Amino acid sequence: MRIDVVTIFPDYLKVLDLSLVGRAADRGTLDLHVHDLRDHAHDRHRTVDDTPLGGGAGMVMKPDVWGEALDDVLAVDAPAERRQVLIIPTPSGEVFTQRTAEDLAGADSLVLACGRYEGIDTRVPEHYASRGIEVRELSIGDYVLNGGEAAAVVMIEAIARLLPGVLGNPESLVEESHGAAGLLEYPVYTRPTRWRDLEVDPVLLSGDHARIARTRRDQAIARTVSRRPDMIANLDAAHLDREDRAMLATMGWAVPVGAGRPVPVRIRAATDSDAEALADLAARTFPDACEHVIAPEFIAKHVTTNLVPGLFRTWAADDRVDLVVAELLAPLPSSQASSGTEPIGASAGPDLVGYAAVLREEPDAAGELPRGIDPRPACVQSRHGQVVGELSKVYIDSSMRGSGLTPALMSTVMQQAAGHGVNLFWLGTHVTNKRAQKAYKRAGFRQAGTRTYNVGGQDAHDVVMIRRTGEGL
Ligand code: ADE
DSSP, X not given: OEEEEEESOGGGGGGGGSHHHHHHHHHTSSEEEEEEGGGGOOSTTOOOEEOOTTOOSSOEEOHHHHHHHHHHHSOTTOOTTSOEEEEEEEEEEEEOOHHHHHHHTTOSEEEEEOOBTTOBOXXXXXHXXXXXXXXXXXXXXXXXXXXXXXXXXXXHHHHHTTSTTTSSOGGGGTSXXXXXXXXXXXXXXXXXXXXXXXXXXXXXXXXXXXXHHHHHHHHHHHHHHHHOHXXXXXXXXXGOOHHHHHHHHHTTEEXXXXXXXXXXXXXXXXXXXXXXXXXXXXXXXXXXXXXXXXXXXXXXXXXXXXXXXXXXXXXXXXTTEEEEEEEESSOOOGGGSOTTSSOTTOOOSOOEEEEEEEEEOOOOTTSOOOTTOXXXXXXXXXXXXXXEEEEEEEEEOGGGTTSSHHHHHHHHHHHHXXXXXXXXEEEEEETTOHHHHHHHHHTTOEEEEEEEEEETTEEEEEEEEEEETTSOO
């Protein structure tokens, strides 16, 4: 690739003789030429600027001087198949990104015109564009430098390292920040493994490549969520696997069904004022758990008798109940919103799309267990000192299935309950609900037996699953 730079400070570009770019120039991968703009100024003072027409502060670079310089450097009659780009670094340009660097690395030659002062007369880019030259006015970020030279160095380095043969190890390009994954790069470490009391994650020393890759991906997601939420909002959902989604959901981003991008959510403890929205959500989601196996009238009876605002209000006030909700922080695009359940403008409450509860089996002063707790099935045997909690359960709005919220809610509520002493969790789920059983298995539950459960007057057959803490919670 040939690169020409036109500037009033040719020495500024000397840094490009160093390092990888310098070596690429020595080897001929890069053919770099730096030109002094003042060679094209013909007055005694070699003037390159003048006052702005219409008044105002500063000086503007003269079009006649730039025109002569660029006519000299640009191959105006180059064959069409040779791609030549005139780049003008300017804070008012479009933002130069890794995508821009990748695109420009495909050109045959680049000419960078470095302005100073208030910039170059606007007719210069207009003129060359009208002569069929590809002109790009580019900014390296939202701040103002004294001139285009530092920006030109930045762009040349970013472009040159993408040229074949410039980097010693082209693998380095694969996983870096701003690559195809759309995430920042994961944190990196080298020996010594312990430095000033700081240790590296032992997974990195395990030699288990799949686990290392998963850990790094989770770290890349975590880092991007905290530093560049704008990048998370632009992630392509098609490239997010189940574990990515679970990690994102724990960190406040979930991918709705059919959506191309994650949306912000908050997983938090429920409060008294969530009670109405929770009852609505329960009425929408409970039937999913036993549809087709329990008659609709029994489901309806169960919902209207048990899953009422009063239940959720009692749970929110009971410290033996850990109740966690997932709240959407931005409205879903209308095609993803669950259909027709809410008249337009009717709901002023939180937009809840999931909840999970753990009910601790502990009598209160009156000897009563938490409201709504199920009798513990005989197959759930607690040893001495074990504190039992019923996971009752994880319900997700149909618009958020597969969004990562199920594992995120489950781990949040179980960690919270474990913090309140629960170390043996159990749950019952309908025998035909294989999807739920799979999700609980992934969360570390295993089948302990079965139970019969009464839904609104009809008996249902449930699988009972258990999980003890200390089993990797
Ligand atoms: N010249 C001055 N500031 C600049 C910026 N942010 N990007 C590119 N060129 C510039």
